[in-house]
Amino acid sequence: MKWKEQITGMKAYQPGKSIDAVKKEFGLDEIVKLASNENPFGSSPKVREFLANESFNFALYPDGYATNLRAAVATKLGVEENELIFGNGSDELISIITRALLYPGVNTVMAKPTFSQYGLNAKIEGAEIREVPLVDGNHDLDAMLEAIDDNTAVVWVCSPNNPTGVVVEDAPLQAFLKKVPSDVLVVLDEAYFEYVTNARHKDTIPYIQDYPNVIILRTFSKAYGLAAFRVGYGIANKELIAKLDPVRGPFNNTVLSQAIAQVALEDDAYIEKCREENNKGKKQIEEFCGKNNLHFFTTDTNFILMEVKVDSDVVFQELMKRGFIIRSGNALGTPGYIRVTIGTQAQNEGFLTQLEVVLQEQG
Numbered sequence: 001m002k003w004k005e006q007i008t009g010m011k012a013y014q015p016g017k018s019i020d021a022v023k024k025e026f027g028l029d030e031i032v033k034l035a036s037n038e039n040p041f042g043s044s045p046k047v048r049e050f051l052a053n054e055s056f057n058f059a060l061y062p063d064g065y066a067t068n069l070r071a072a073v074a075t076k077l078g079v080e081e082n083e084l085i086f087g088n089g090s091d092e093l094i095s096i097i098t099r100a101l102l103y104p105g106v107n108t109v110m111a112k113p114t115f116s117q118y119g120l121n122a123k124i125e126g127a128e129i130r131e132v133p134l135v136d137g138n139h140d141l142d143a144m145l146e147a148i149d150d151n152t153a154v155v156w157v158c159s160p161n162n163p164t165g166v167v168v169e170d171a172p173l174q175a176f177l178k179k180v181p182s183d184v185l186v187v188l189d190e191a192y193f194e195y196v197t198n199a200r201h202k203d204t205i206p207y208i209q210d211y212p213n214v215i216i217l218r219t220f221s222k223a224y225g226l227a228a229f230r231v232g233y234g235i236a237n238k239e240l241i242a243k244l245d246p247v248r249g250p251f252n253n254t255v256l257s258q259a260i261a262q263v264a265l266e267d268d269a270y271i272e273k274c275r276e277e278n279n280k281g282k283k284q285i286e287e288f289c290g291k292n293n294l295h296f297f298t299t300d301t302n303f304i305l306m307e308v309k310v311d312s313d314v315v316f317q318e319l320m321k322r323g324f325i326i327r328s329g330n331a332l333g334t335p336g337y338i339r340v341t342i343g344t345q346a347q348n349e350g351f352l353t354q355l356e357v358v359l360q361e362q363g
């Protein structure tokens with residue numbers, strides 16, 4: 001068969017281990033998954049209430065334009081409805097952007113390490129990948145500017161960055177956006193936007209007016225606690241959205257996903273509560289790091305990248321045996337570190353207790 005040359009030998013994306021897989025492998029009943037930066041508190045209780053009371057006609061295709069969800073998001077953000085595009089998770093939007101703009105002969109600039117989907121999709125399309133090392137967990141925006149040339153089509157800014165959790169502050173971001181050539185698309189991936197507390201970060205929505213080459217990606221998978229339903233959205237000026245929209249698959253958000261995302265969107269108090277709990281959990285883990293002299297990155301997300309000083313794969317395996325799934329830094333380009341989702345207070349306590357034991361055994 002006539003496969004694309006670049007997919008030969010390519011490995012499939014390896015997500016965090018699933019609860020069921022670990023239960024089966026280790027014969028455990030109780031597993032705590034702190035591996036994929038999901039909301040440990042779940043979604044708004046209003047979502048369950050809604051599901052219990054609503055009925056749907058599953059024989060009909062969903063609304064391919066996500067009319068009601070679109071109107072709700074537009075109102076909430078103060079943007080026009082035609083300045084939005086919805087995806088089956090922001091993962092699909094990353095893929096749509098890549099399919100629309102990347103091909104052999106063009107290049108794409110991104111941080112290293114950053115969210116792996118940018119590179120994976122770019123590779124499938126055969127584009128050259130230019131990776132610019134982070135500095136202290138932060139994007140080196142000056143070096144990224146230097147990496148841009150006439151053949152650059154897309155620049156990825158993951159803010160806050162996965163896996164470091166560090167947010168790009170407003171002043172450097174603005175200076176960067178001013179200098180990026182207007183024919184280069186800047187993707188501002190803000191999957192963790194709702195968790196950001198850094199006062200030097202500002203809401204980026206106004207930038208879609210100032211910079212017609214910027215698209216912001218957000219998602220219902222993280223703070224909204226709806227990862228299972230796969231809803232992400234892009235915000236950009238309407239010409240950009242109109243260019244991307246034909247690349248989007250038809251009916252790409254299910255009827256349930258659209259309805260539930262809309263319910264979750266309206267519960268601001270729930271998001272606020274989750275943010276507060278997340279801040280408490282962050283402190284819990286940071287204090288542990290401080291006490292044990294382990295470096296960590298200042299995170300504006302619901303995960304933290306922390307040093308373990310021993311082989312991260314061993315820590316990952318040992319924690320899994322004890323019922324905790326985390327991510328080894330070896331899989332994320334940060335050896336010697338682990339990435340852990342900030343859980344409930346009880347989950348964090350359990351994780352830290354087990355981690356202490358593992359580190360003592362290995363140290």
Ligand code: PMP
Nearest residue numbers: 089090091115162191219221232
């Ligand atoms: N961007 C970043 C930075 C992420 O960490 C993730 C999820 N791990 C995504 C995008 C994709 O999220 P989703 O497809 O669930 O919206």
